[in-house]
Amino acid sequence: MTSLLVIIVLVLLSIALWQLTKIFDLTQVGENSNNSQVANDDDNNTQGYLMFGFLAFIYIFTIYGLFQWGGLVLHTPASEHGALVDNLMNITWILIFIVQAITQVLLHYFAFKYRGNKERKALYFADNNKLEAIWSVIPAIVLAGLILYGLYAWTNIMFVDEDEDVVVVELYAQQFKWTARYSGEDNVLGKANVRYIEGVNVLGVDLSDKNAQDDKVVSELHLPKGKKILFKMRSQDVLHSAYMPHFRAQMNCVPGMVTQFAFTPIYTTVEMRDMAFMQEKVANINAIRAKKSIDLVAKGETALDPYTFEYLLLCNKICGASHYNMQMKIVVDTPEDYKKWLNEKPTLAEEIKAANVPAPETDVNVKGVDSAKAKDGKMIAQVALK
Numbered sequence: 001m002t003s004l005l006v007i008i009v010l011v012l013l014s015i016a017l018w019q020l021t022k023i024f025d026l027t028q029v030g031e032n033s034n035n036s037q038v039a040n041d042d043d044n045n046t047q048g049y050l051m052f053g054f055l056a057f058i059y060i061f062t063i064y065g066l067f068q069w070g071g072l073v074l075h076t077p078a079s080e081h082g083a084l085v086d087n088l089m090n091i092t093w094i095l096i097f098i099v100q101a102i103t104q105v106l107l108h109y110f111a112f113k114y115r116g117n118k119e120r121k122a123l124y125f126a127d128n129n130k131l132e133a134i135w136s137v138i139p140a141i142v143l144a145g146l147i148l149y150g151l152y153a154w155t156n157i158m159f160v161d162e163d164e165d166v167v168v169v170e171l172y173a174q175q176f177k178w179t180a181r182y183s184g185e186d187n188v189l190g191k192a193n194v195r196y197i198e199g200v201n202v203l204g205v206d207l208s209d210k211n212a213q214d215d216k217v218v219s220e221l222h223l224p225k226g227k228k229i230l231f232k233m234r235s236q237d238v239l240h241s242a243y244m245p246h247f248r249a250q251m252n253c254v255p256g257m258v259t260q261f262a263f264t265p266i267y268t269t270v271e272m273r274d275m276a277f278m279q280e281k282v283a284n285i286n287a288i289r290a291k292k293s294i295d296l297v298a299k300g301e302t303a304l305d306p307y308t309f310e311y312l313l314l315c316n317k318i319c320g321a322s323h324y325n326m327q328m329k330i331v332v333d334t335p336e337d338y339k340k341w342l343n344e345k346p347t348l349a350e351e352i353k354a355a356n357v358p359a360p361e362t363d364v365n366v367k368g369v370d371s372a373k374a375k376d377g378k379m380i381a382q383v384a385l386k
């Protein structure tokens, strides 16, 4: 609300200033003989030099931006195909940088060189086939090269050999959280349908399907290092996008269909944390947090916790009010740790069975106490009396 008011005040101030200058101009009529609206040589010179000024501004700002914010890029990719994506991105950036550096100099130099001059007459210039061929053929070759490299990268990344030894994991998107499902021993996900969603079966897994018997549903994603993971994505409500920036992976989650993306993680979470660039990044973030904490503590609020690096699965489609907070932690483990973690998780069938166990005939259903909820500032224990 405050920012809206500030914007309104700024707009009104600009209108007032604009009107004031108009009134000022009107009061000058007749007093100054040189108030013609036609540009003279002085005006043209000023405009010509301003062109150079603007050119200097965009170059200085670009160089400043590179030094000031260049370190905020994601750095080392954590997946096998990540280097390919980064390479494509870097080549594109370098090309854009070179082309823009040359064309902007030419554009501004010619605008200066041929600035208005009373002595000069315009030259009628119909066309020049050689020139047109040059500026059509060069970009066509460069773009064709980029597109071919892009297609090569795309097929390489998106092709998954079905016979390959992959870990099949489902990512389920809904407003505003992620849930994952491991396909278990058989490596095949059981069928699922929104109609089966009930109680702990939040993904609507069809438990009459034999492939669903060993499926495991989790809220934190663990991946084994060095193994290809094939993600099958679904959405319950609207369009979401599964975005795993450190792995250079993104795929839309579309209601009514299953999309997929596969990648191989190459660094465990611990290995990533130990990298020099990451330690520097984390130290920077923590320095900012520590500084902010001083202000917070002075105001009587709690200080911020120190940050530790975690891989994340984010949503990259604006899917609603809490879209910004739709994320899930990803932990890349060694294959041994991953196996240990997954073995400790119960299957969905076991979870449903445990949830359906009738409460003991005795006085109080203790499990109900866990779901105590705060209401009107008071804790109300939902104790189910039998």
Ligand SMILES: [Cu+2]
Pocket: 173, 174, 176, 239, 240, 241, 315, 316, 317, 318, 319, 323, 326
């Ligand atoms: Cu979303």
